[in-house]
Amino acid sequence: MTMQDETIVSAVISILVENESGVLARVIGLFSGRGYNIESLTVAPVEQSRHQSRINIVTSGTPQVIEQIKAQVGRLVPVYRVADLTQVGPHVAREMALVKVVSSGEPRTEALRIAEAFRARAVDTTATSFVFELTGATEKLDSFIDLMRPLGLAEVSRTGVAAIIRGPRTI
């Protein structure tokens, strides 16, 4: 009998679905009903003409659980394709954050300086606040937000991950 691997791995699951009412509820209901994690979730129509939407879910679990997630999602009637991008190979995973920093004086200058280093754009500026827009890997967003914390971090809005395979392959 094969031994089960108990290490917890992170996975980016991309799901192409028929864009019909309730389809997102089906997918996330399956995750909650079977006790799978959702670390982040994005969903938007990608093929308007073909009524298709893409859902990207960042999840974690043992390799066996990740396999189960793929198989269970694949069972859903409106699902066209499901892929674990972390398994498929090199992929790009990006997230966007809007970060509001409220401060003045030295911390404000420092926030702007760090924002430049991270290539974050100030999309809204007042005398006492900035809203920075930042795109990148989840870890990059995490460290930017950490750095802003002592500098007047007031509010964060993040999109969750959009991901795609590198090179000519598609899911």
Next chain:
Amino acid sequence: MNATPNLNDLKPNTRDQGTDLVLSGAEVLLRVLVEQGVDVIFGYPGGAVLPIYDALFKQNAVRHILVRHEQAAVHAAEAYARATGKVGVVLVTSGPGATNAVTGLVDALMDSIPVVCFTGQVGVPLIGTDAFQEADTTGITRQATKHNYLVKHPADLARVAHEAFHIARSGRPGPVVVDLPKNISVGPAPYAPASRAPHPSYRPRTEPEREAVVRAVAAMKRARRPLFYTGGGIINAGPQASEALGRLVRKTGFPCTSTLMGLGAYPTTDRQFLGMLGMHGTYEANLATHGCDVLIALGARFDDRVTGRLDAFSPGSFKIHADIEPSQINKIVQVDVPIVGDAGRVIEMMLEEWDRQDGASDPAALAQWWQQIDAWRGIRSLHFDQDMTPSAIIRPQHAVRRLYELAMETGRDTFVSTEVGQHQMWAAQHFQFDRPNRWLTSGGLGTMGYGLPAAVGAQVAHPDALVIDIAGEASTLMNIQELGTIAQYRLPVKLFILNNQYMGMVRQWQELLHGSRYSESYSAALPDFVRLAESFHAKGMRATCVGELDDVIRAMLAEPGAVVADICVAQDENCYPMIPSGAAHNQMLLGPEQEGEVKVSAEGRMLV
């Protein structure tokens, strides 16, 4: 309320096929049913489905069976499906009609039974307003079905209704809900025949990969201690799959065990059949599962009632697992050869490969394996002693044995449904099934109250057959109102109650795990089942001692109409053999004398 929308106003959703024939939505629905080969539906009317009931009234092609509770409609449809191989069809109203059906839907989901359930819904403009008898049916049944639909546009109605049947019966079968707002069934809608185009996203795989079957058969040829472990998937694959299984088992000479849901796929009276495996399986089936070197799982899903303690389940065996549903493979137990496909096709391909590949399993090793199995068989784990003094108390196992023997004497085609609990296990152990589709039980969900409506469904499907619900007095009270349905349609169902005045399985667990504190498991204030039968226009009978048992069973079988037989059995009888929860297959309890030795682990206590 905009109850009669103009067709031109309603934008057709995706994939409508377009047709010139425009009827009312209700008429469209009935045409779909006829085209899908439906001749019976089980249902209960209400406000939101009145237009459909009106259309039913005006035709004769589809027969409607009026149940007394919507849960029973689904169980009856499940049994109808199981006993015929067709899709069971249900029609219920909105709100409480739909919510009452949910238990049946989950039951069908767990046991992979093809059912299409049409639910009424308030008109589209009223959806979301907390209207009278409104419930979010698609929301509530999303996790209770294989798939569900809310029909919002008349142009989608025919396609969705046809598609519901396709999804219910194909791949791994299951229940599908179609929620029909009242304005859709009242208003005009175009009719369209079933599409021949493949579904854009739903493409179940039925044909197994040859390469996987080749590897499986190679392992089977090398096996010294092989075992077939067969499940409900073979029943779902149709009678020809069971017939093929018979050929494969005989050709290989391997022993065969079955899950609860798979009983009847291989004749249970055959020498190569070891009995059911699992928590209340036979000694030889469980020890063979534990000791085999190649385990061939066909249409089974390694349920916890089958595996017992997982890390001790069939240790060291090479595992082959064929299932139509990829999600079932490596879900519980990691296997060596996964095969995705229809059980019948897998078995046929195994037969071809068995003939094609050279060599055969070592006959000496196989003979030794059978010798070992026969030694285990010698334990006679299902044995019980029945005191045959006429005044002696009836043991429930004896009642089932005699029921089987006397039913066989009638020579009639016999269908058995059960409720859930001890009586269900005794029926599985002591009644024999030599053909598929004749054993109707709630396996995955374990739904008390399943058996009587299931008997209704089976009897409607086979009016001339002998249909018996082997019941417990507690379970059957959960849907006893179906005696009304039985009376209305003059269904000659035999309700055979093993009455021990306890929720027996609950009592058994309380005895084993909770110091015999029988918390709320006594069936107090029971009805007089004989008079209950009479009040529902059925024949009531009672046996209180061994001397009366055969006469009552004979009278019951001879009675042309419905019978309720109240069989008063030993109150303290427990169901053996038993693998206590959290234990391994080689740690079975064979009888009460071993109860003192039970040491259920803390982990085992937390399992159900």
